[in-house]
Amino acid sequence: MTPSAELKIAVIGVGLIGRAWAITFARTGRHVNLWDPDAGACRRAKEFIATILDDLAENDLLDGRLPADVLVLITACTTLEEALNGSGWVQECGPEKIDVKRALFARLDELSHPDAILASSSSALLPSAISEDLKGKHRCLVAHPINPPYLIPAVEVVPASWTAPEIMTAAELFLTSVGQVPIIMKKEVDGFIMNRLQGALLEEAFRLVANGYASAEDVDRGIADGLALRWSFIGPFETIDLNAPGGIADYIQRYQPMYSELFEQMRERVAWDGPVLRDVLQSRRRLLPESDLADRQVWRDRRLMRLRAHKSEVDKELSR
Amino acid sequence: MTPSAELKIAVIGVGLIGRAWAITFARTGRHVNLWDPDAGACRRAKEFIATILDDLAENDLLDGRLPADVLVLITACTTLEEALNGSGWVQECGPEKIDVKRALFARLDELSHPDAILASSSSALLPSAISEDLKGKHRCLVAHPINPPYLIPAVEVVPASWTAPEIMTAAELFLTSVGQVPIIMKKEVDGFIMNRLQGALLEEAFRLVANGYASAEDVDRGIADGLALRWSFIGPFETIDLNAPGGIADYIQRYQPMYSELFEQMRERVAWDGPVLRDVLQSRRRLLPESDLADRQVWRDRRLMRLRAHKSEVDKELSR
Incomplete structure (x- = not known):
């Protein structure tokens, strides 16, 4: 199943990357379910997301939506089952540890709809290592963003040797439909692209x-x-x-x-x-003194917002 | 002598790079003398420059000047002596052949004011190879632009071991004064930075x-x-x-x-x-079919103009 617009998106793990993915998906009008093993994490994530949405609205980066209309699309779930229910795309954002990823993917493969696509945000673990023991390994891949994905569109899409070609095609279509730029790998390699x-x-x-x-x-x-x-x-x-x-x-x-x-x-x-x-x-x-690093990260993201707005404008006017 | 605002700038060789340098210097209000061994080259260069100036004006990249006010600062000279007369900065833009550069630099060293700085636009020849036999080798360096310099501000400034430190300092100040971003090498190396x-x-x-x-x-x-x-x-x-x-x-x-x-x-x-x-x-x-390469170069330069305008605007607003 292509993760069509009627289907929800599940974001599993809501640290830095999970929060950013939730914003990226929801601003295009998609319903997003959040789940995290840490019980308070989803509430904190939604508070953080609310502040970012205001910034994005100011820079016209919410696809014409109001921050409140985006926020309401994001649902904090209390169980993994609840988060996966009705989800056609599952974006895993757990810790970058192979044992944790493997255990998490085993649960995702067991509990999700059998046609859902299971995507890991991993920046370094190979999709084959994450999915090799799974019944549904043909539907597993890595979709690695450059953080934050709501400002940087490129997403590396990395298959294991057993990832089905139609899953790769569906992933490409889906990521394009949420405004990202999928970078398709033909086979996995350390460090990706x-x-x-x-x-x-x-x-x-x-x-x-x-x-x-x-x-x-x-x-x-x-x-x-x-x-x-x-x-x-x-x-x-x-x-x-x-x-x-x-x-x-x-x-x-x-x-x-x-x-x-x-x-x-x-x-x-x-x-x-x-x-x-x-x-x-x-x-x-x-x-830049070390004490200014955090402020500079905020500044960098503001520059990225402006650059993204500039590129959209010029893409329209001068094409690519 | 620091090439102060009262002094002219000589551009020697007016192919692609020389023309671009002339625009870069003149739009900041500096007098530019052109010279080329090919007698018709300066006239063709000025015609080309006139078309670019209109584009730059539309994108607010002429430092607030009108195209005609910039064009009038550029003088086609009939002899090398005339071009060097009163010039404090000499930008050599001859062919990328070591024998040609050495012969040209020998004439520049002989005919220019002894305090003028002699800069080669070379992208690959080392400044030591160009200047080793010259009496004025302490005032020779490479100032390598990324083409076109009026849209891409970085200029690599490369010394030979004998280039005087005060010449490097003066070069840095001069290039900054014409709106470029000097990238200072501490010593020469193949390929520069x-x-x-x-x-x-x-x-x-x-x-x-x-x-x-x-x-x-x-x-x-x-x-x-x-x-x-x-x-x-x-x-x-x-x-x-x-x-x-x-x-x-x-x-x-x-x-x-x-x-x-x-x-x-x-x-x-x-x-x-x-x-x-x-x-x-x-x-x-x-x-991109091969027949569209030239059109695409024009498109690229328009994108660069817009990007440069975007960066100036955001630099002012959000600093760096």
């Missing part, structure tokens, strides 16, 4: 600082005022496709020799917690 | 496609609707600094083991022009 790409960039960033070529601050500026501008609306492949007269094949012919030489110099690992950490920390803490 | 970071990300992007994990299209979406959103205003170091409760040191402690495992799987080189190229090309040409 996001952490591998982020890791590759970070490793070179740490290397540049470790080898004394630039400060962490200048590397951040080089990305924020340089490379990431194009990446933020077309990604790295299209960027180079547009950077040579004959497109990406032409680009590769022109520049692969230069990159190949660089890669020879980029093979040695950098210990991120080695001597470079002192430099990076000094740079970061001079720009 | 940008191409090393871009190369690291691209290599992993090609690897994901080559190994059958995802399509090029999905990798681009993962960056454009995922990772690059935060990178586009805070960069990768600040992103992870805000992604763990205790900041970047806490992040490293939590996630370095995961990344270390990934890096072991990321050591083997990918031939970008190997079998993966067929998949990437198929994906790109399906989304």
Whole structure:
């Protein structure tokens, strides 16, 4: 069953990620059931959600709905059975521990409607490890958001080898229907797509600082005022496709020799917690004292809201 | 001499990069002299510049000036001597060939005011290779833009070992004064900062496609609707600094083991022009036929204009 608009969505575990998913689903008009093994957690989650909804409304990010009309779609359930009842999509957001996930998925597989899709928010555990012993393992996958999903649309959708192709198709349709951008993996791999790409960039960033070529601050500026501008609306492949007269094949012919030489110099690992950490920390803490981290996270989310609004507006006007 | 506001700027070579630099400098009210060994090039450059200025004015990216008031600041010179006369900053934009650059820099060193700063736009040639034989090598450096600099503010400033520290300081001040964001290298290295970071990300992007994990299209979406959103205003170091409760040191402690495992799987080189190229090309040409590349470049620059306007607006409102 495709998790159609009549079906509810269950969010299991309502910490940081579960709360964010609830907002993401409910703002598109979907009914969301929350459940958490901690009895008071759902009430606290709804209080938190209410504050975020006001911010989102101000930035026109509630799909035209009023905060109260979104909040009323979110139901705190007292039992797992109740949360799963009538749910066609189950978004698991428990702790990132394999034993906990396996035990939780066993219960989800047992108690949910047999056609519901069971999606884990895991950022690092492979879907095969979570689902291998389950009768319903064909309907299990990972749907890993970048937090918070109501501001960052990309969601990695990762199958185990036994995840049914029609489940992957249904997951893609469903996530698109709630305004997200599904990034479809064809097979699972450690780190999925996001952490591998982020890791590759970070490793070179740490290397540049470790080898004394630039400060962490200048590397951040080089990305924020340089490379990431194009990446933020077309990604790295299209960027180079547009950077040579004959497109990406032409680009590769022109520049692969230069990159190949660089890669020879980029093979040695950098210990991120080695001597470079002192430099990076000094740079970061001079720009932002540790006591200001929480305020800066709020600021970052406000910037993300504005950026998302900007992108929607320009997408409409200039297409993609 | 710091290239003060009374001094002119010389742009030597008026192809794609030289034209873009001329716009970047002139829109902040600076007098710009153009020179090119090809006699008709300066006239063609001014025609091209006029069309871009109209676009920039529409997007409020001319520092409050009218296109005609910017255009009048740009003078086509018939001799190199004339272009260098009264110039405190010389931006060399010749072909990316070491012999040509060396010969050109020898003339610049001979003919320019001895206190002028001589900056090459080179993306790959090291400043030491360009300037080693010059009497005025202490005043030579690379100032490498990401094209076009009037839309992408980051400029890599790269010294040779003999570049004077006060020249680096003056370059930083000058580039800031014309609205750019100087990214200061402490010493030269192949690929500078940008191409090393871009190369690291691209290599992993090609690897994901080559190994059958995802399509090029999905990798681009993962960056454009995922990772690059935060990178586009805070960069990768600040992103992870805000992604763990205790900041970047806490992040490293939590996630370095995961990344270390990934890096072991990321050591083997990918031939970008190997079998993966067929998949990437198929994906790109399906989304964008080769005949549409030029139109798409125009579209990209319009998106960049809007993004730059968005960032300026939000920078003012929410600071950085």
